[in-house]
Amino acid sequence: xxxxxxxxxxxxxxxxxxxxxxxxxxxxxxxxxxxxxxxxxxxxxxxxxxxxxxxxxxxxxxxxxxxxxxxxxxxxxxxxxxxxxxxxxxxxxxxxxxxxxxxxxxxxxxxxxxxxxxxxxxxxxxxxxxxxxxxxxxxxxxxxxxxxxxxxxxxxxxxxxxxxxxxxxxxxxxxxxxxxxxxxxxxxxxxxxxxxxxxxxxxxxxxxxxxxxxxxxxxxxxxxxxxxxxxxxxxxxxxxxxxxxxxxxxxxxxxxxxxxxxxxxxxxxxxxxxxxxxxxxxxxxxxxxxxxxxxxxxxxxxxxxxxxxxxxxxxxxxxxxxxxxxxxxxxxxxxxxxxxxxxxxxxxxxxxxxxxxxxxxxxxxxxxxxxxxxxxxxxxxxxxxxxxxxxxxxxxxxxxxxxxxxxxxxxxxxxxxxxxxxxxxxxxxxxxxxxxxxxxxxxxxxxxxxxxxxxxxxxxxxxxxxxxxxxxxxxxxxxxxxxxxxxxxxxxxxxxxxxxxxxxxxxxxxxxxxxxxxxxxxxxxxxxxxxxxxxxxxxxx
RNA sequence: GCCCCUAUAGCUCAGCGGUAGAGCUACGGACUUUUAAUCCGCAGGUCGCAGGUUCGAUCCCUGCUGGGGGCACCA
Numbered sequence: 001x002x003x004x005x006x007x008x009x010x011x012x013x014x015x016x017x018x019x020x021x022x023x024x025x026x027x028x029x030x031x032x033x034x035x036x037x038x039x040x041x042x043x044x045x046x047x048x049x050x051x052x053x054x055x056x057x058x059x060x061x062x063x064x065x066x067x068x069x070x071x072x073x074x075x076x077x078x079x080x081x082x083x084x085x086x087x088x089x090x091x092x093x094x095x096x097x098x099x100x101x102x103x104x105x106x107x108x109x110x111x112x113x114x115x116x117x118x119x120x121x122x123x124x125x126x127x128x129x130x131x132x133x134x135x136x137x138x139x140x141x142x143x144x145x146x147x148x149x150x151x152x153x154x155x156x157x158x159x160x161x162x163x164x165x166x167x168x169x170x171x172x173x174x175x176x177x178x179x180x181x182x183x184x185x186x187x188x189x190x191x192x193x194x195x196x197x198x199x200x201x202x203x204x205x206x207x208x209x210x211x212x213x214x215x216x217x218x219x220x221x222x223x224x225x226x227x228x229x230x231x232x233x234x235x236x237x238x239x240x241x242x243x244x245x246x247x248x249x250x251x252x253x254x255x256x257x258x259x260x261x262x263x264x265x266x267x268x269x270x271x272x273x274x275x276x277x278x279x280x281x282x283x284x285x286x287x288x289x290x291x292x293x294x295x296x297x298x299x300x301x302x303x304x305x306x307x308x309x310x311x312x313x314x315x316x317x318x319x320x321x322x323x324x325x326x327x328x329x330x331x332x333x334x335x336x337x338x339x340x341x342x343x344x345x346x347x348x349x350x351x352x353x354x355x356x357x358x359x360x361x362x363x364x365x366x367x368x369x370x371x372x373x374x375x376x377x378x379x380x381x382x383x384x385x386x387x388x389x390x391x392x393x394x395x396x397x398x399x400x401x402x403x404x405x406x407x408x409x410x411x412x413x414x415x416x417x418x419x420x421x422x423x424x425x426x427x428x429x430x431x432x433x434x435x436x437x438x439x440x441x442x443x444x445x446x447x448x449x450x451x452x453x454x455x456x457x458x459x460x461x462x463x464x465x466x467x468x469x470x471x472x473x474x475x476x477x478x479x480x481x482x483x484x485x486x487x488x489x490x491x492x493x494x495x496x497x498x499x500x501x502x503x504x505x506x507x508x509x510x511x512x513x514x515x516x517x518x519x520x521x522x523x524x525x526x527x528x529x530x531x532x533x534x535x536x537x538x539x540x541x
Numbered sequence: 542g543c544c545c546c547u548a549u550a551g552c553u554c555a556g557c558g559g560u561a562g563a564g565c566u567a568c569g570g571a572c573u574u575u576u577a578a579u580c581c582g583c584a585g586g587u588c589g590c591a592g593g594u595u596c597g598a599u600c601c602c603u604g605c606u607g608g609g610g611g612c613a614c615c616a
Contacts, residue, residue, distance in 0.1 A: 115579090116573065154566075194554080197554095461616080
């Protein structure tokens with residue numbers, strides 16, 4: 001599909017002179033042109049792009065006609081009102097009424113209904129709101145009406161100036177006194193009443209946005225969510241920073257990085273997998289409440305919940321811990337839900353509606369459960385950080401849970417997922433993880449073998465994770481050294497010893513709580529959509 | 542990385558071992574109140590690409606490429 005399109009496009013751009021000659025010479029005689037085509041195989045572009053050629057010819061005519069309609073791509077048109085504004089002001093005009101007011105509006109032609117002496121068109125604004133325009137022989141004259149019918153196609157941007165009226169059937173309309181092409185569409189508008197197939201939706205998102213209300217809504221929800229997060233942070237005196245995406249060392253998470261090369265430094269560079277190590281430097285420097293919303297890149301599998309590039313929120317707050325940062329996280333998400341609901345019937349509530357119609361309540365206090373506690377309860381036996389690997393392995397075998405490279409921590413996590421995770425429907429903070437699975441995290445202040453970490457589970461996936469941050473530079477160095485040893489053994493996800501970061505930490509980082517949250521996943525939580533729908537332009541091959 | 546499904550007109554989709562069909566779009570015509578306007582007429586396709594089987598392949602087989610889903614890994 002794609003290669004053929006590319007070939008065709010190349011043909012078009014290579015032969016502009018030929019085509020305009022041809023189309024100008026034969027505009028009144030499609031049949032003779034067609035027979036010329038068959039005898040001239042080098043111009044076979046027409047066979048593939050008949051509709052485009054027709055429109056290219058109209059573009060030429062518009063440009064040659066000069067003031068007939070101002071050319072195909074005027075630098076400006078005298079718009080005096082937006083389609084939504086006209087609707088808001090005159091939406092309740094009674095059928096057949098005339099407002100006496102003249103406006104100039106522009107929009108994309110999405111439907112046409114032309115009769116002999118009266119043409120109707122439907123113009124669509126960027127937000128999807130529509131208004132009818134009428135072009136009547138009595139108002140614009142014979143020449144203008146004929147030009148309208150010949151030159152205006154579905155998909156064109158059209159400017160119309162005229163009186164705001166309501167048609168006999170009560171449709172709010174602009175009765176044109178003047179009209180002008182605002183931008184000629186050369187490519188035909190897709191069918192407006194059948195959704196594009198999924199691939200086209202993603203590859204040509206602009207068509208999806210023109211065509212599908214849900215696509216437009218997703219973009220708005222995402223923007224509002226981002227604005228809401230920033231507002232909540234601002235309300236708590238956080239400041240936003242941007243840290244490097246190109247890094248000489250990758251770190252801050254266990255993940256395989258993308259590798260690139262700097263010509264200037266003649267060195268290997270990594271696209272960041274997490275901003276953590278830079279944000280912590282910022283905290284050392286005195287940015288006591290700091291956050292970043294930006295892209296991370298992970299060279300791993302892609303599916304309905306994972307994209308190679310994804311937007312991530314990370315924040316750090318001094319003089320709080322993983323409990324304090326859980327409070328903040330809940331507030332951030334609940335405010336985002338409020339923002340997503342603005343203008344809907346659920347305005348003012350934390351209950352969001354997913355694309356499939358499911359209502360999901362994000363309100364109230366979210367439960368904080370202990371990983372070991374809930375696992376013990378569900379398994380019907382006491383499981384603690386002291387439970388032996390043997391005993392855990394027996395339980396796993398009995399339950400049919402397979403664990404790759406089992407150790408205490410992995411067994412506990414896998415068993416917890418098996419016994420508890422699927423039962424979680426409400427947003428839930430799962431607290432206190434086994435130390436083996438979180439080597440970069442601070443040990444629990446009172447429970448040995450456990451770290452002060454939580455995962456926030458929503459819809460069965462991890463939406464966010466929070467920590468009481470490890471700030472001891474000596475312990476941090478030990479952990480890096482262990483990681484580097486793993487790397488030497490071939491673990492592609494292991495990070496190296498980041499001396500620059502350690503130097504910062506040696507200057508003292510205050511006790512802090514830290515949190516990371518996937519933005520695309522937050523949008524999935526608020527909309528119920530897959531990750532490819534929440535990202536405007538997902539990576540496609 | 543493994544398994545399954547899928548690719549047909551500008552768009553959305555049928556279809557079948559005997560070289561393709563619908564709706565909308567496009568093109569020609571009629572129509573001064575339409576709402577996906579309607580009516581009449583008429584075009585448009587290397588059936589993803591490359592091989593193979595066959596008298597004959599869009600259809601069956603193999604490989605490749607793109608897309609979707611599942612498993613594994615990860616946020």
